[in-house]
Amino acid sequence: MSYEVKLSVYEGPLDLLLHLIKRLEIDIYDIPMKELTSQYVEHIETMSILQLDELGEYLVLAATLIEIKSKMLLPVHEELEEVAEEEEDPRESLVERLLRYEQYKKAALQLEASYEEERQHFAKLPTVMEAVEEEETFNVFDLVTAFQNMLKKQVKQEPKKARVGRSSVTVEEAVAHVLAKLERHDGACRFDELFETYDRSQLVMTFFAILHLMRDRQVRATQQRNFDEVYIEKR
Known part of the structure; x- marks a missing residue:
């Protein structure tokens, strides 16, 4: 990968x-x-x-x-x-x-x-001239922090026994998954709700998918104040 x-x-x-x-x-x-x-x-x-x-x-x-x-x-x-x-x-x-x-x-x-x-x-x-949207105030370091917090929650909730298999999820598939999840939640949901697996490689690919969508300005990340929950929403 x-x-x-x-x-x-x-x-x-x-x-x-x-x-x-x-x-x-x-x-x-x-x-x-x-x-x-x-x-x-x-x-x-x-x-x-x-x-x-x-x-x-x-x-x-x-x-x-x-x-x-x-x-x-x-x-x-x-x-x-x-x-x-x-x-x-x-x-x-x-x-x-x-x-x-x-x-x-x-x-x-x-x-x-x-x-x-x-x-x-x-x-x-x-x-x-096309309309220019405001620059993102959310940055990659904030997103890494949100991912870090999500991993800590995963450790507490992870089942004692889990079947480990090879992950073959691509970024494109992860992008489709994220967009489908947002659609089911009326266009916005909590960052950690986008991660539905305990497989480490799939978690990483989902994170990359979110970055990919942010880069293409299809979604944005929001947070009311420091240490609050991070939300991902469609533009």
């Missing part, structure tokens, strides 16, 4: 880290390393199941997070407490990287916006 997923909005591990910081409403200058590292590691474990992009660079950052977390957990002797306070916070270099990356990303978006604005200044024959 091979299905490459690459979304241009998210370019690597620092994007994932910034996404988690925003989602968990963490102060970037006072990062709780235990919570952030745990969330990050869970996320890349799920990404490895889904085979989303190359995980090498994500694992490198995971090692960095674990190292920082370990340094912060080391006990400080009473006599050395004053010296420790004067030493550099182990999170400082990470915060600097994140802030610098965020600045570069904002600058890149501003340059892109300027380029698009300049393009409008060239004279051209009038053309019929």
Whole structure:
């Protein structure tokens, strides 16, 4: 099974880290390393199941997070407490990287916006403009989180005995299944309701089908607020 997923909005591990910081409403200058590292590691474990992009660079950052977390957990002797306070916070270099990356990303978006604005200044024959829908605010990292939560529910509900067979479901068949399920639910249903099997490969193919439909703008994912249920609905 091979299905490459690459979304241009998210370019690597620092994007994932910034996404988690925003989602968990963490102060970037006072990062709780235990919570952030745990969330990050869970996320890349799920990404490895889904085979989303190359995980090498994500694992490198995971090692960095674990190292920082370990340094912060080391006990400080009473006599050395004053010296420790004067030493550099182990999170400082990470915060600097994140802030610098965020600045570069904002600058890149501003340059892109300027380029698009300049393009409008060239004279051209009038053309019929199609209505443009709003950009999706939901992103692939949110969807991976929803898949991760669904897997946790599956583990609790999975029968003790299950017959294991080879799965031959294609993305096209999974797409048809998702659309049929949405039709039966008046065009919208909870994300986890689209997964009706305990077979891991079929679960993955259903996830890819949802991404495929989102890419083609046939469906969209919605969530009222952080940690709420995710819904998939037809456009």
